[in-house]
Amino acid sequence: MKKELSKGLKRFYGIGDLCFTLMSQVQDVFFNFFLTNIALFSLGTTTLITTITTVVDAAFSWVYGAIINGTKPMRWGRYRSWLVAFTWIVPFIYTFKFIKIGEGLLPIVIIIAAGIISSFIWNFPYVANMSIIPVIGKTPADRMQLSSTRAVYSRASSILFSYMGLPLADFLSNFVGEAYKFGALAFVLGVLMVIGYFIHFKLTEGYEEPLYEETPVVEKNNRPSKEKKGTSGKSMVKGLFQNGPLLSLIVAEMTRWLANFVILGCAMYYFQYVAGNSGMLATYLLVANIFCMVGAFASKYFAKKMSSKILFFLSFMLMGGMLVIARLFYSIPWIVIILMAVAQFGFGCIYSTSPAMFADTAILAEWKTGEDGSAWIMGLGNVPLKVALVLRGLLINGVFALIGFSATETEQASTAIQSGISNVFLLIPGIAVLIGGIIILLGFKLTKQQIEQMSEDIEMRKSS
Known part of the structure; x- marks a missing residue:
């Protein structure tokens, strides 16, 4: 009951x-x-x-x-x-x-x-x-x-x-x-x-x-x-590989976590070498975290007006779009901070909606297999986060090597260096998140009505 x-x-x-x-x-x-x-x-x-x-x-x-x-x-x-x-x-x-x-x-x-x-x-x-x-x-x-x-x-x-x-x-x-x-x-x-x-x-x-x-x-x-x-191993494997929405969700989650970690890892470089004022970093972090928290809070009200999938997709588009637009204004730090704050509002909505999305795929897996694999499915949400942490360093260091960045650079970094730092801080994460949103739109083929029907079927199965 x-x-x-x-x-x-x-x-x-x-x-x-x-x-x-x-x-x-x-x-x-x-x-x-x-x-x-x-x-x-x-x-x-x-x-x-x-x-x-x-x-x-x-x-x-x-x-x-x-x-x-x-x-x-x-x-x-x-x-x-x-x-x-x-x-x-x-x-x-x-x-x-x-x-x-x-x-x-x-x-x-x-x-x-x-x-x-x-x-x-x-x-x-x-x-x-x-x-x-x-x-x-x-x-x-x-x-x-x-x-x-x-x-x-x-x-x-x-x-x-x-x-x-x-x-x-x-x-x-x-x-x-x-x-x-x-x-x-x-x-x-x-x-x-x-x-x-x-x-x-x-x-x-x-x-x-x-x-x-x-x-x-x-x-x-x-x-x-x-x-x-x-839960049997067979059911867990089936719950993953015969679960298209889950596979799409894992890949999309990889893009948003990678973007988040790369942004965190590059923020200091941007404000020191591009903005020319490392003291602005504290302001950026405070504003970004506040907007992220507001996005997380607001998402439950948005979810009353639309499905989790649509909210998730729109949040990806908002975050990715703001990051790409911010790249166009990379030489104006205050505009970047404002656009990044809006992007973090989108990230807060994504962060809040993600467990509900994984929970929906867990219901799909149980409906298909007849066994509860919630921990297995929800635990897979940990995988893109951990992998993104490993990839973060490779991406940042790889781009910095390509642009010829050196820690001995003064605050008056060349235009090429500033552009390269802005690309890895804003453009690359933005494109990654936009790709993640498209993956959700095309690959997460579960509706609210389907989930509700599956939940009812599972409850009837358990009570019989």
Whole structure:
């Protein structure tokens, strides 16, 4: 039976994402700085460490959903259990990613191991947190509500971290010392992540049936055998390769994540070498994050007027179009900031709508296979993100090599260098996102009515 979303879910499903993003931003913002300026590793060693941890993380990105769906559910249900089962371990391991112990090879091994292990563990609650959306949200409107609220909290955390990240690390240095301040920050925000996912665990109580209640041994044989099994590998493979909308969605997601990471990676270069004022970077980041958060919030209202697919497509077109237009005005920084803010509004809508889109493909997969593969499908949303992180460096460094960029360039960079930086900052991401939008338009052939009918069929199948 359908259970209505509680007020708590409508308002607070996203606190776990806020806490998770705060924790993960420690590595996104400070990891390179820690390696070069505190651990005092060479640039080559730093590159080795970041490359190994990133590539391994990307290689495992498809695994988490497969394990969640392919193994026997734990005590509190297939998805809710993963929000709390192993999450508490993360702060204790994550901390060592930001601590240098000893000299030579030892600290390198410890940091790489801490990075790989902590990421591997935290990806399970991250994927489960997304996978439970189609479980607790029985209608497209419910799923969009949850996706939008989650996105707003996540984007708000980026703004929050920009103000609290370094000040909190400096405050902690008064207790642990300068060398350990980022390790302490990782631990504190890691604990906050554990609390955040526990809040989600409590908010979703009653929406997913537990595997069973603890009963005397004599009753164990009466437990339904289907609840003891995970989703079969055959069904997971079929749910992917016989799911055209999902394949289209994965490719489109790759374009928007690649664009996002390239923009983040090139912003400093643009404002220093093209705008000639690196101080404008802070203003740009603040404005962009605010517009992104507003887009994430507004998307649930847009979704009431149109399907998730149309909203997703239009958001891709808005973001890509603004980026391409901004390239035409690359020599006027304030116009670029305004157009980029509108582009980030589109990105916020994309970010908010994406989980609902994946949830629709999960429903299609279950309708076709007869088995629930939500974690497997939702977990595949992690793949384009991780791959885009790897491709980001290759794209940026490749373009910079082609244009002959050198870090020894002064702020009065040549016109060719400024044009090249603007291309990789604006034009290439814009074209990529526009291609992603076209892929969605042509490849995501699922309508709102079809999803609703499939959901009804699945519920009837379960009740029969």
